[in-house]
Amino acid sequence: MEVSIFGRKDMQEILEMKEVIEGVKAVYKLKAEEETAVWPLVSYDFEEPAGVMDIKSGYIRGNINLHGAKMLNTFWGNDNVNTPIFNGLLMVFDSNTGVPLGMMDASYVTCMRTGAAGAIGVEVLARTDSRKLFILGAGKQASFQIAATLILMPGIEKVYIADALSYENAVNFADRMPEVLRKDFKILNREYVDFEAIEDMAAGVGDSDVIITITPSRSPVIKKEWLKPGTHLSCVGADMKGKVEIDPEIFTNAKIYADDKKQCMEVGEMELAVKKGIITEKKVVGEVGAVIAGLIPGRETKDEITVFDATGVALLDLVTAKIAIDLAKEKGLGRKAEI
Amino acid sequence: MEVSIFGRKDMQEILEMKEVIEGVKAVYKLKAEEETAVWPLVSYDFEEPAGVMDIKSGYIRGNINLHGAKMLNTFWGNDNVNTPIFNGLLMVFDSNTGVPLGMMDASYVTCMRTGAAGAIGVEVLARTDSRKLFILGAGKQASFQIAATLILMPGIEKVYIADALSYENAVNFADRMPEVLRKDFKILNREYVDFEAIEDMAAGVGDSDVIITITPSRSPVIKKEWLKPGTHLSCVGADMKGKVEIDPEIFTNAKIYADDKKQCMEVGEMELAVKKGIITEKKVVGEVGAVIAGLIPGRETKDEITVFDATGVALLDLVTAKIAIDLAKEKGLGRKAEI
Numbered sequence: 001m002e003v004s005i006f007g008r009k010d011m012q013e014i015l016e017m018k019e020v021i022e023g024v025k026a027v028y029k030l031k032a033e034e035e036t037a038v039w040p041l042v043s044y045d046f047e048e049p050a051g052v053m054d055i056k057s058g059y060i061r062g063n064i065n066l067h068g069a070k071m072l073n074t075f076w077g078n079d080n081v082n083t084p085i086f087n088g089l090l091m092v093f094d095s096n097t098g099v100p101l102g103m104m105d106a107s108y109v110t111c112m113r114t115g116a117a118g119a120i121g122v123e124v125l126a127r128t129d130s131r132k133l134f135i136l137g138a139g140k141q142a143s144f145q146i147a148a149t150l151i152l153m154p155g156i157e158k159v160y161i162a163d164a165l166s167y168e169n170a171v172n173f174a175d176r177m178p179e180v181l182r183k184d185f186k187i188l189n190r191e192y193v194d195f196e197a198i199e200d201m202a203a204g205v206g207d208s209d210v211i212i213t214i215t216p217s218r219s220p221v222i223k224k225e226w227l228k229p230g231t232h233l234s235c236v237g238a239d240m241k242g243k244v245e246i247d248p249e250i251f252t253n254a255k256i257y258a259d260d261k262k263q264c265m266e267v268g269e270m271e272l273a274v275k276k277g278i279i280t281e282k283k284v285v286g287e288v289g290a291v292i293a294g295l296i297p298g299r300e301t302k303d304e305i306t307v308f309d310a311t312g313v314a315l316l317d318l319v320t321a322k323i324a325i326d327l328a329k330e331k332g333l334g335r336k337a338e339i
Numbered sequence: 340m341e342v343s344i345f346g347r348k349d350m351q352e353i354l355e356m357k358e359v360i361e362g363v364k365a366v367y368k369l370k371a372e373e374e375t376a377v378w379p380l381v382s383y384d385f386e387e388p389a390g391v392m393d394i395k396s397g398y399i400r401g402n403i404n405l406h407g408a409k410m411l412n413t414f415w416g417n418d419n420v421n422t423p424i425f426n427g428l429l430m431v432f433d434s435n436t437g438v439p440l441g442m443m444d445a446s447y448v449t450c451m452r453t454g455a456a457g458a459i460g461v462e463v464l465a466r467t468d469s470r471k472l473f474i475l476g477a478g479k480q481a482s483f484q485i486a487a488t489l490i491l492m493p494g495i496e497k498v499y500i501a502d503a504l505s506y507e508n509a510v511n512f513a514d515r516m517p518e519v520l521r522k523d524f525k526i527l528n529r530e531y532v533d534f535e536a537i538e539d540m541a542a543g544v545g546d547s548d549v550i551i552t553i554t555p556s557r558s559p560v561i562k563k564e565w566l567k568p569g570t571h572l573s574c575v576g577a578d579m580k581g582k583v584e585i586d587p588e589i590f591t592n593a594k595i596y597a598d599d600k601k602q603c604m605e606v607g608e609m610e611l612a613v614k615k616g617i618i619t620e621k622k623v624v625g626e627v628g629a630v631i632a633g634l635i636p637g638r639e640t641k642d643e644i645t646v647f648d649a650t651g652v653a654l655l656d657l658v659t660a661k662i663a664i665d666l667a668k669e670k671g672l673g674r675k676a677e678i
Contacts, residue, residue, distance in 0.1 A: 073437025098412025
């Protein structure tokens with residue numbers, strides 16, 4: 001049978017953020033409606049050379065109807081041998097027959113669906129009149145968060161970029177961003193957005209309506225006292241034990257949402273707050289998909305603080321793979337191989 | 340980076356049983372030397388349509404040094420829609436960098452490594468003067484068992500084929516076998532081997548030195564009283580809960596070996612014997628790899644009964660994938676894609 005084979009470059013040509021957002025939203029909703037299964041995580045720590053691998057897998061029923069697995073490898077020493085640190089493959093299968101549909105590079109898929117996830121948290125939970133966005137992190141992933149958020153929130157006019165380790169990096173990132181939006185994401189109608197690198201994080205956070213955190217930090221950066229009432233935070237960087245980006249005290253008077261409640265409590269931004277006993281499971285309102293499905297309330301007043309903790313589930317990769325396969329067919333792009 | 344992409348037909352052209360046997364043997368040995376890791380199995384039962392999927396994964400250190408995962412889907416209803424019942428993909432990565440090496444069809448790999456495994460059990464544990472082989476099962480897998488065993492045991496002159504459900508099927512299988520050996524396995528120097536379908540299983544088993552069972556049976560077929568002293572049995576078909584091919588009483592006075600001891604006790608041929616209390620863990624001598632590595636004894640007398648319980652581990656698929664990648668390079672076959 002014919003199987004779609006897409007490399008990193010194919011995926012960049014094929015995928016469109018708008019479509020990925022719609023797919024991720026649909027999957028969040030199906031998850032809340034119990035139309036998905038997230039299978040157990042398999043992970044392993046390599047000793048020599050130091051590395052981590054994990055296998056995430058799952059199943060989406062409904063009209064999407066596919067299942068699959070993603071293996072992602074992280075080998076920090078690769079930098080020294082001029083090889084990417086992250087490498088991975090994703091395979092998807094038709095859940096009616098088990099026939100393979102596609103095998104593809106997993107890294108670009110991960111970036112796209114992670115951008116979509118953070119932005120969906122903003123659309124669903126932030127104040128609709130939000131004008132200013134603060135991004136903590138100026139790495140590769142940050143541009144995906146910005147692109148997706150600008151698509152969903154056309155009212156945003158200002159984006160602060162903060163890099164706790166290097167202001168210079170934030171400046172370079174802010175300078176490049178308009179071109180990245182046009183070239184990499186084909187977003188042509190956001191010339192009015194002003195990108196500003198900011199050194200004084202307290203000032204930037206205090207002036208913003210929406211915060212997205214997308215760093216590998218292992219100690220809290222965003223302080224509770226910096227936030228103004230009505231702020232929304234999408235916490236995306238913390239996705240494994242020990243990672244944390246915001247003061248755990250922020251959770252005490254926030255409305256808390258998760259992409260996957262159990263996983264967020266174990267390895268997400270809320271891990272530390274749970275471990276410290278600052279919050280318990282009861283304090284989590286629910287999953288963002290349940291808000292999308294109309295099963296639980298989202299933001300109810302303009303002054304409340306909302307937090308979306310996004311740790312990532314394989315279901316998002318699977319639906320993004322499906323979108324890639326469908327778009328490739330439509331556009332006549334990508335490759336097929338007889339398998 | 341360039342990744343090897345092989346379909347079912349590519350694998351048939353590329354792989355050679357001799358090489359697969361060497362690879363599987365090396366991995367069994369590395370496993371005994373604790374140079375491998377078998378990661379937790381992920382499995383799922385689909386309800387509508389009925390199906391099963393499992394993800395097997397693992398890591399081989401030493402000079403092989405790769406890791407990966409295989410997802411295999413079984414959808415029984417596919418027969419009705421003219422689609423294979425088994426479908427799967429295998430992905431392998433370099434364990435120094437996490438860079439993907441190959442993505443390929445998993446079904447032919449599974450057949451080849453399973454054939455090699457059963458035959459290695461014969462080579463390691465059967466009497467070296469074995470002349471007659473009895474195969475229970477005349478399905479697709481049986482020819483792989485025969486081909487591998489004939490390569491390792493050139494003294495075998497007679498092969499009995501038994502199909503408990505259809506003697507006619509066994510007859511057809513026996514008739515086809517000489518051509519299958521020549522065409523599918525390129526084994527040209529075994530013209531002296533006589534293939535005979537046999538209806539009287541007691542007689543066939545009693546006349547044989549080696550038994551290989553390769554059926555999906557769920558009740559014992561081979562009776563204890565049929566066996567002559569000194570017989571070796573490689574039990575390959577029983578690889579999940581409830582599957583069983585030989586009388587569990589056979590284990591009481593046999594020397595028992597496993598491919599993976601824990602897995603065999605849970606889902607292998609010995610599952611029923613363990614559950615019935617006929618044997619305990621102590622009765623299992625060890626893993627076949629430990630015999631190959633010279634760590635434990637194999638057969639010690641010409642009269643003892645030996646049993647090799649082979650349930651299959653992902654490590655065998657991974658090494659077979661590596662062999663395919665290396666052979667493809669050597670032969671200038673297969674495809675590569677930029678991923």
